[in-house]
Structure formats: structure tokens, C-alpha cells
Amino acid sequence: MAVMTYREALNQALREELRRDERVFVIGEEVGLYDGAYKVTQGLLKEFGAKRIVDTPIAESGFTGVGIGAAMVGLRPVVEMMTFNFALVALDQIVNAAAKLSYMSGGQFNVPIVIRGPGGPAHQLAAQHSQSMEVYFYHVPGLKVVRPSTPADAKGLLKSAIRDDNPVVFIESETLYGIKGEVPDDPDFTIPLGQAVVRREGRDVTVIAYTGMLYRALEAAEALEKEGISVEIVDPRTLRPMDVPTIIGSVRKTHRVVVAEAGAGFAGMGSEISAFITEQAFDDLDAPVERVTGANAPMPYAKNLERAKTPSKEKIMAAVRRVCYANGS
Amino acid sequence: MAVTRVVMPKLSEAMESGKVIKWIKKEGDRVQGGDVLAEIETDKADVEMEAFGSGVLRKILVPAGERAEVGGLIAVIADANEDVSSVVGGAPARAAGAPPAPSPGEAGAPSRADERAPAAPKMPQREEFVTRTAPPPEAAVAPAEAPAPAVPSVDGERVKASPLARKIAAQAGVDLRLIQGSGPGGRVIRRDVEAAATGAARPALEAVPAPPAPARPAAPAAVAAAPAVEYEDVALSSMRAMIARRMPLSKAPVPHFYVTTEVAMDRAWELREQLNAMEGSPKISVNDFVIRACAIALLQHPNVNASFQGETVRVWHRAHIGIAVALDEGLITPVLRDAHAKSLGRIAVEARDLAERARARKLRAQEMSGATFSVSNLGMFGVTEFSAIINPPEGAILAVGAVRRIPVADEAGQLSVGRRMAMTLSCDHRVMDGAMGARFLADVKRLLEEPLRLVV
Numbered sequence: 001m002a003v004m005t006y007r008e009a010l011n012q013a014l015r016e017e018l019r020r021d022e023r024v025f026v027i028g029e030e031v032g033l034y035d036g037a038y039k040v041t042q043g044l045l046k047e048f049g050a051k052r053i054v055d056t057p058i059a060e061s062g063f064t065g066v067g068i069g070a071a072m073v074g075l076r077p078v079v080e081m082m083t084f085n086f087a088l089v090a091l092d093q094i095v096n097a098a099a100k101l102s103y104m105s106g107g108q109f110n111v112p113i114v115i116r117g118p119g120g121p122a123h124q125l126a127a128q129h130s131q132s133m134e135v136y137f138y139h140v141p142g143l144k145v146v147r148p149s150t151p152a153d154a155k156g157l158l159k160s161a162i163r164d165d166n167p168v169v170f171i172e173s174e175t176l177y178g179i180k181g182e183v184p185d186d187p188d189f190t191i192p193l194g195q196a197v198v199r200r201e202g203r204d205v206t207v208i209a210y211t212g213m214l215y216r217a218l219e220a221a222e223a224l225e226k227e228g229i230s231v232e233i234v235d236p237r238t239l240r241p242m243d244v245p246t247i248i249g250s251v252r253k254t255h256r257v258v259v260a261e262a263g264a265g266f267a268g269m270g271s272e273i274s275a276f277i278t279e280q281a282f283d284d285l286d287a288p289v290e291r292v293t294g295a296n297a298p299m300p301y302a303k304n305l306e307r308a309k310t311p312s313k314e315k316i317m318a319a320v321r322r323v324c325y326a327n328g329s
Numbered sequence: 330m331a332v333t334r335v336v337m338p339k340l341s342e343a344m345e346s347g348k349v350i351k352w353i354k355k356e357g358d359r360v361q362g363g364d365v366l367a368e369i370e371t372d373k374a375d376v377e378m379e380a381f382g383s384g385v386l387r388k389i390l391v392p393a394g395e396r397a398e399v400g401g402l403i404a405v406i407a408d409a410n411e412d413v414s415s416v417v418g419g420a421p422a423r424a425a426g427a428p429p430a431p432s433p434g435e436a437g438a439p440s441r442a443d444e445r446a447p448a449a450p451k452m453p454q455r456e457e458f459v460t461r462t463a464p465p466p467e468a469a470v471a472p473a474e475a476p477a478p479a480v481p482s483v484d485g486e487r488v489k490a491s492p493l494a495r496k497i498a499a500q501a502g503v504d505l506r507l508i509q510g511s512g513p514g515g516r517v518i519r520r521d522v523e524a525a526a527t528g529a530a531r532p533a534l535e536a537v538p539a540p541p542a543p544a545r546p547a548a549p550a551a552v553a554a555a556p557a558v559e560y561e562d563v564a565l566s567s568m569r570a571m572i573a574r575r576m577p578l579s580k581a582p583v584p585h586f587y588v589t590t591e592v593a594m595d596r597a598w599e600l601r602e603q604l605n606a607m608e609g610s611p612k613i614s615v616n617d618f619v620i621r622a623c624a625i626a627l628l629q630h631p632n633v634n635a636s637f638q639g640e641t642v643r644v645w646h647r648a649h650i651g652i653a654v655a656l657d658e659g660l661i662t663p664v665l666r667d668a669h670a671k672s673l674g675r676i677a678v679e680a681r682d683l684a685e686r687a688r689a690r691k692l693r694a695q696e697m698s699g700a701t702f703s704v705s706n707l708g709m710f711g712v713t714e715f716s717a718i719i720n721p722p723e724g725a726i727l728a729v730g731a732v733r734r735i736p737v738a739d740e741a742g743q744l745s746v747g748r749r750m751a752m753t754l755s756c757d758h759r760v761m762d763g764a765m766g767a768r769f770l771a772d773v774k775r776l777l778e779e780p781l782r783l784v785v
Contacts, residue, residue: 198693249694255493255519286493286519287512325512325520 009151013158028080064090081117084133098167099142116170127298132263151181156191196243202232265293333382335404490517526564568659622776624668636722651700714751
């Protein structure tokens, strides 16, 4: 196992898959000559050439459509969004073409495409570039949606996404590109889509969180341990298909749930998780499921307001105490 | 809670009255919406009548064998302490010409005789629901004249309680209305029920100060030294509660049948001793042989490695084997995944690890579910043979007895001493039939009797 950054792990996944399967190619803005806006595609043009690492104009709808067409005739494109907020321009291609062509052609066409790039809030990217874009995609039948939280997951899940025969929306995190972690070297290392992982075992409450919120939840768990509250943390990793059994198993163990997500709460991931927990584990709940979410507002540019909008370790701790009926609440 | 009037349903266009063939629920039984209350005879067919409300079946107004007009009141469902006199006191719904209600012969409920007489409705007495929430009748200890406990606000108000608290209270026979909730707005939560069930405050979170529990008399110091105490109600551990909840969900709805065989274990025993004598190899138990044999046989008999799904039967292509592990407080079944793809040694190592962590309560949630088949072995207790209850949604479970040394006769009638082991397969008849179970069992037996097949 080598220690590397999340960015390097993604780069390694791309490189290995490009070597393994000549049908794989990368397309997007500045993925070639510039080595990627966030350097995820560093060195790929040099190794694989301009035929497989394709720079495009600023035209998300166009190059996403090129990718979908290529996928329909047998290639396995990896489309980079410089940030996932730009995928809004390509929404029709993703939602109405990629997600539906297999269904509408009676299975005659598969669309084995990966659309990847960073999403979610970072630092002072303001209203248009801070959105948790997964919510726009996991509603759509036909799409798989992945949000990796660690370098090893970034690599293992991206490789599975590229090998998957369905369109996969793979949303990385700008704030996690620099984090380091152990990553298996085995070129056959993959992590199956649709498998959650228990990041931390605990007795009293289950906190469900991914990407940046996962790290806030881990910090909250450390602090709550000192208060005698034992927190279990589940990282879904793939949001669709969601690993419902792992989450329900944890709820049956702890009986209390907090879902933390960076985006706004209304019809967010927490709403869906809360709904299936109520449907499947109602009699195991000792408290209502609590959601810790971003405030219902566009992301402000000002640092202090950005902080106020974003869920924090403290907000997660407060929610955990409430569902545990601690501190007399 | 509301009082639910149970009326004779209109089950066909032409139906004007119906006859109660049989009451499935007795007075005093707790019912939930959807429970079958009674069987009704119409002009066309016998139909099961379901309850539309939840509570206690307080009063049956039309006994079995009698008729009532469509829309006529035939029973009342309400909370145990609800005053139903105004409802019951109304006109009885029996069809004209029916004799006055005799005491229903099949009813064995511990209801009070005076409650049966519609003419003399009484205000509900508190001991009624104390009696009902006591352990079931076979305990035969609930004194009818139990003194009324202090009851905080019971009059028809819905008790606020978390779903988990409700479930635990129902299992432990604790009346939620007797508990002071410590959650927001007086919500009864798990720790309140646990404290009530054990008669002492027991905070769920050690470092969090629990709210003051209602003062209760201390439990008798030693039961043995107190001859006045005839019995003791032990609160269910969560594991015991889980077993109590799950097993009837198997035994009642799943039609079990059983197939038993005896295996000559002489060669397996010898092979095991050889393997265990090898330096550096993991210690292998008889049960590991059984698991390995089952895993191989399951892939050859997919209809045994299968789950009933209502409209379909799910046939598993991998053998995830649940291994029953006895604990002091109950039983747990960790799952050895992909057993078909694992060597005997690997199975031995993993099975031992699972059992040890099960005993230490260190299993992960995902290690306790997902089995496609289970093995339960009581050989270590000297049990010769037994039959096990299927763990749904699995389709079968193998119950394994001890390896015994017994006299056996060979083909020529010559007596010798051999090692024999009995195995009983419990099968879900919705998934498989006797011959399928028997063929599977024969293959498991053959694998164990020719144990080299287990190591190649």
C-alpha cells in the first residue's frame, strides 16, 4: 500500500484503466495540455496521446454528447466537468440521453460513460460554484451516483465506475483533493458500487455522512466520546444505488440516527435516508431521525456567512445530543 | 384513543345479515388493525373479518353461532381503560328471533364476569389492564385483585412514546401508561422502559445524567431467602426479545418439514485427526466439515439454497452459511460468507473467529445477516439429534447432533464400533419438497462419508 493524495489516487485509477482497456478515453476542458484544472489528469496526455486525452472547447453539452455517442458505439468515455456545477449546462444530455437510452432502445444501446469532477462547497466559491450537485442526479432512474470520501475509495470506486456498463455520475470533492491516505497498489483493486462502509463503530447513534461532512462527523464523534456518547458512522459512498441494508443494520443496533449533508435539506439525501429508515426500521427508532444540512439559501461569498450556512462539527454534535436525549433536551 | 365499533360487514350485494361462525379473538385480546377478528358466514361463503381499529377487544355482543344484521354492532374495540359503557349500552345488534346472549363457550379470556353483562356496564377498573399486561395466563400468577398502582394520567390520552420504547414495553409486558417519560414533552423513550422493566433507573448513556427515576421499592435482596416470593419476572434481554419476536415469525408462517439421516463419521473423524496433527494447520472441528459439506452441496442443490419471496423463489448462487453460536443470554447466528469458495482450513479459521467475536459481542452488523442457509450444532451438549427452526428468509437449516460411538452392523451382519452422527434438515415447504431436501441431505452425507471430497 502506498500513501497518496485523493487527487493522485484518481489519477492512478484513470491511468490504470486507460492501460487496461483501450476503449477508455478522457474528454473535457483542459484535461490534456493543462493536465486538468485540478491536475487529476496530470501526465495522461503524455502517456496516452491526444487521441485518448481529448481537450475540448468550453461546451459541456457538446462534449458530454460526444461522450454519450461514443459510449453507444462501444467506447468507455470519462467526461470531466471542471466543476460539477457546469454539468447543469449538460443536464439534458445526462438526464434525457445517458440515463434513458438503454431503456428507450430496449437494451440495444448501453451508455458506459463516467461523468466526473469536483462538487460540493469548498472555500468562498460562492453561490454558483458551491452546490452539492448529487441531488440533481440521484433522482434520475438509470444513473448511478458516487461520492467518494477517501483516497482509497476514490481509486476503487472510479475504477468500478469506468468498468460499469451504466452511466455513472462521479462527484469528487475539491476540499479532499489534497488529503492523504493508504491506497492499494493492486491494479485489480476495485470497490463495488452500492456498498456503504462503517467508518467508525459505535453503540448509541448512527451518523450518516459522506465527503466533507464525513470528516466533520468523525471530529464530532471524537468529541462526543468524551461525553460518553458512542457514535457509529456510516459512509454510503454510492448514493444510488444506496446500500440500504448496511444503514438499516446500523440503525437496528443504535436506534438513533443523524444524517449530515452539505446541501440544503429540502428533498436532500437526508430526506430519502430518513424515509427508508422510517419505512424499514420504524420500531427500532428511539428518537426521530435528525438532519443536519446546509441552510436554505444560496451559498454566500463572505467567509462568516459561508460558515453560518455550512453544517459544522458543532451542529452535528448538537443533533446527536438531541437524539440521544442527552443534556436534558 | 377512539372506541372502534365493530359492525357486521356487508360482504355481498344481497347480504342482509350474517352469522358469526367463530370469534378468532377473545374478549380481552389485544388487536391491531388488520387482525382477523372473526369468521362470518354469508349466503355465499365463509369470510374472515378483519379489525379496522386497534386496542383491546373489550366486548363481544354477538356470540358465535348467532346472526346479526348488516351494519349492526357486534363487538367493541377500545383501549383497556376506556369507558365503553355508552357504546355497549346501545341496542344489541342480534337479528330478531335470536336467543339472548349466553356466555360464549369458547372464550377463555380473563375478563371479569360483570363486564359481560351489557345491562350493567361498569366503569373500567384499573386492575383490568394491570392483569392484561401481566405475563400470559400460563404464568397463572396475576392476582385478579392486584392493588391499583399509582397511575399518572391514563384517561384515554395517547401515550407519547418512541417506537422502540413501545416495542420493548410490549415485549417486557410493561404498561407504557405507568411510565413517566423523560424525553421531550414527556415522551417515553427506551431508557424509561428499561428502567421500569428492571425496577431501577438505568441510564442508556453512562456519562449522561439520567433524569430521576420514579422512586420504587428496592427489589428483594435474595429471592432464595424470601419464601414469600413465588416467582420472578425477569426483563427480557434485547437478544432474548429479538429471539422471542423472530421465532414465531418463522415457525408459524413457514410450513416446516424435517428430513433426518445418520452419517458414518469414521473416515471424517480419522481425516480430522490427521489434519489437526499437521504442524501449523488450523484446528478443524466436526462442524467445519459439516459447513464445508453443506456449502458444496448447496451449489449442487440450488433449490435448497433458496428463499421464499411471495411471488417468486430467490435462488442463491453463493452459499453464505449462518453458524448458530450459543451465548449465555441467547443465540446469535454470524454468517460465513461464500463458504462454497473457501477451503476447510479457511472455514475453520473464519468460523472460529466469528464464534469468538460473537461471544465477545464484537460482530459487525453486516456479519449477522445475509445467510442463505444455517447450521446449528448441539453436539457439544451430547444431543443425539434435534430439529431447528428456520431463520427466515433462509429456506432451510441443518441441525447436527453429537458424533457418538455405537455398535454398528455391516452388510454381513458383523458387529463393530463406529462413529455416527445424526443430522436433521428443516425445510420450508413453500420452497422445496421432501425429495429435494432428501437429495440434498444424501449429498451432504456422502461428502462427509467420503471426506477427501472436502479437501480437493
